[in-house]
Amino acid sequence: xxxxxxxxxxxxxxxxxxxxxxxxxxxxxSALQLVSKGLSGGxxxxxxxxxxxxxxxxxxxxxxxxxxxxxxYYLAAHHGIRNVAVLDKGYLGGGGxxxxxxxxxxxYLTPEGVRFYDRSLKLYEDLAGELNFNVxxxxxxxxxxxHNDGALRTMRWxxxxxxxxxxxxxxxGPDEIKRLVPRLDTSDEARYPILGALYHPPGGIIRxxxxxxxxxxAAGRLGVHLHQNTEVTGIDVQNGSVTGVRTNRGTIAxxxxxxxxxxxxxxxxxxxxxxxxxxxSPLQAAVTEPVKPFLDTxxxxxxxxxxxSQTDRGELVFGASVDPFTSYSTRGSLExxxxxxxxxxxxxxxxxxxxxxxxxxxxxxxxxxxxxIMGATPVQGFFVDVGWGTYGFKAGxxxxxxxxxxxxxxxxxxxxxxxxxxxxxxGRLVGEKGAAAVGH
Ligand code: PYC
Numbered sequence: 001x002x003x004x005x006x007x008x009x010x011x012x013x014x015x016x017x018x019x020x021x022x023x024x025x026x027x028x029x030s031a032l033q034l035v036s037k038g039l040s041g042g043x044x045x046x047x048x049x050x051x052x053x054x055x056x057x058x059x060x061x062x063x064x065x066x067x068x069x070x071x072x073y074y075l076a077a078h079h080g081i082r083n084v085a086v087l088d089k090g091y092l093g094g095g096g097x098x099x100x101x102x103x104x105x106x107x108y109l110t111p112e113g114v115r116f117y118d119r120s121l122k123l124y125e126d127l128a129g130e131l132n133f134n135v136x137x138x139x140x141x142x143x144x145x146x147h148n149d150g151a152l153r154t155m156r157w158x159x160x161x162x163x164x165x166x167x168x169x170x171x172x173g174p175d176e177i178k179r180l181v182p183r184l185d186t187s188d189e190a191r192y193p194i195l196g197a198l199y200h201p202p203g204g205i206i207r208x209x210x211x212x213x214x215x216x217x218a219a220g221r222l223g224v225h226l227h228q229n230t231e232v233t234g235i236d237v238q239n240g241s242v243t244g245v246r247t248n249r250g251t252i253a254x255x256x257x258x259x260x261x262x263x264x265x266x267x268x269x270x271x272x273x274x275x276x277x278x279x280x281s282p283l284q285a286a287v288t289e290p291v292k293p294f295l296d297t298x299x300x301x302x303x304x305x306x307x308x309s310q311t312d313r314g315e316l317v318f319g320a321s322v323d324p325f326t327s328y329s330t331r332g333s334l335e336x337x338x339x340x341x342x343x344x345x346x347x348x349x350x351x352x353x354x355x356x357x358x359x360x361x362x363x364x365x366x367x368x369x370x371x372x373i374m375g376a377t378p379v380q381g382f383f384v385d386v387g388w389g390t391y392g393f394k395a396g397x398x399x400x401x402x403x404x405x406x407x408x409x410x411x412x413x414x415x416x417x418x419x420x421x422x423x424x425x426x427g428r429l430v431g432e433k434g435a436a437a438v439g440h
Contacts, residue, residue, distance in 0.1 A: 047213050048213075051225040051227075053225070053250070053252070054085070054225065054252070056253040057254050058083040058254065058255065059083070059254060059256040060085050060245050060258070061086045062245070062257065062260060063095070063268075064086045064087065064092040064093070064094075064226060064227075065092075065093060065094075065260065065392075066093070066393060066396035067385050067388070067392065067395075067400060068088070068258070069086060069092065069212060069216050069219055069226075071407075072084045072219045073222070073400060073404075074404035075224075075404040075407065076219060078401070078405070079404060083223075084219075084223075084224045084225070085224070085226075086224060087230040087231075088226075088228050088229075089229070089231035092213075092216050092228060093208075095263060096262040097211075097392075098209060099285070099330070100208060100392070101285050101309070101317050102206050102309075103142070103298055104137070104393075105142045105202075105203035105204075105298075106118040106162075106202070107144070107158055107203065107435065108432060108435045109431075110371075110430050110431065110435075111165060112418040112430050113371065113430065113432050114161060114167055116415055116416070116419075117391075117394060118165065118167055119398040119401075120394055123397035123398060123401065127214065128214075130218075131214035131217070132218075133213065135206055136210060137205075138206070139201070140203075140205065141203060141297045142201075142298040143177065143180065143298065143299050144200075145197045145299065145301045146194070146197060147192040147195060148303065149195070151302060152195050154434050155171050155196060157434075158434070158435055168202055169198060169199070174186040174194055174196070176199070181297055182294075183295065183348045183350055192347075204298065205311070211393075230247050230248065231248045232245050232246070233271075234246035234271050235268070237379055240378075241255075241379065241380035241381050242272060242380065242381040243255070254381075256381050258384070260385045262388055262392055263328060263363030263364075263365065265278055265384070266278050266280070266365070274382065276365075278367055278373070279365075280326055280327070280328060280363050280364065280366070281322040281325065281326050281364050282323045282361040283319065283320075283321075283322045283323070283363075283364045284319070284323065284361045285318060285362075286340060287311075287315045287317050287358055287359075289315065289356075289357050290315045291315075293314055294310070295310040295316070296310070300438060301343070302438045304346060305343060305438045306319070306320055306438065307437070308344065318340055320336065322389075323336070328363060330360065330362065331361060332359035364389050365388060365389065366387070367387040367389065369423075369429040369430055369431050370431065370433040370436040371431075372395065373385075373386050373387040373419060373421050374386075374402070374419040375406060375419065375420045376420075383406070383407060385399055390437040391436060398415065399416075402415055402416045
């Protein structure tokens with residue numbers, strides 16, 4: 001790392017380079033204690049501790065979402081770099097990390113994308129143990145429906161790329177689809193008949209808040225400072241190198257600053273004088289009242305611009321493609337739910353009596369090739385982990401792991417080498433639009 005950090009030696013965990021997996025005794029409860037605490041509403045320990053804001057850190061991470069927290073955690077856990085602050089202008093996980101539809105998968109279109117998201121899925125599989133936090137990862141399978149020949153061809157293409165990378169992914173026909181999701185209208189009379197689907201058994205859903213809290217707690221325990229309501233208003237650069245950040249709580253010196261924001265990634269990069277080829281659009285989502293579990297697969301239709309899964313609480317969570325305009329608004333719109341309801345009912349007519357409970361929006365930073373931008377920038381010490389479009393949540397663990405390694409070693413890990421900012425000059429784009437979510 002530039003302006004090299006010397007790790008502190010405050011615990012045996014530092015020398016092993018790994019976080020302890022055993023919770024402190026005060027946090028282990030019997031089932032009865034848990035129920036009684038839950039009912040009495042009392043005295044839960046704080047998930048992460050409050051620390052005073054220092055005037056200098058080795059690394060300042062802007063953005064207290066999953067990517068920022070995971071980067072901080074792996075810096076501390078894997079590289080012993082603990083003099084790290086994560087700053088968020090709101091609350092931890094209040095941006096895209098708490099607004100996504102919590103779908104995980106690795107069935108992308110490009111070999112670069114497939115390898116990258118597969119590593120993330122593997123990290124997610126072990127995350128509850130790694131963080132000692134129940135993240136409720138349910139690998140229930142992921143279906144991307146094809147309603148026309150063009151879509152079916154893309155699914156076959158993805159399946160072949162996936163298999164070559166060792167990913168469990170195949171094209172299945174309507175009978176198998178009906179067996180997996182009996183509620184789907186697979187008849188020939190459907191307005192958009194289902195010709196086949198890309199089936200990806202390891203895909204699924206997770207409890208997104210728990211992932212954020214788990215990383216926050218683990219990073220905090222390793223000495224990382226987590227500062228909420230701390231807005232970055234400027235980035236100081238001298239002679240081509242970053243020297244610190246200005247915030248609503250004063251100036252902080254740092255030789256390494258990492259932009260892990262979504263929505264505001266261009267504004268933050270602008271502060272360091274670095275242009276990002278990113279436009280920002282809202283992505284809306286909605287959830288229904290809870291009903292008896294009937295859907296244990298994630299279902300996506302690119303043609304109908306919709307995806308749906310059922311949570312463990314029984315709610316159906318719906319999403320669509322990004323709004324067709326750029327904006328920083330996170331308000332839901334009536335137009336969105338009208339379109340959503342109409343498209344969902346084309347897939348599953350029997351849901352017509354279900355009621356929507358609430359809707360919301362998150363901000364998606366779209367790059368020209370639908371792949372992220374990760375790594376160093378022309379400003380020495382200023383790193384970016386941005387441009388996450390509609391796929392940031394599923395990438396959080398691998399992005400954190402790789403960014404931490406990059407910052408700590410000054411070497412670009414192979415897994416993120418294709419995603420550098422310079423690809424927009426060299427033209428070596430990673431075109432992921434065909435698998436980015438539903439059609440954009
Ligand atoms: O890429 O799977 C996806 C996705 C789901 C919701 C938004 N993106």
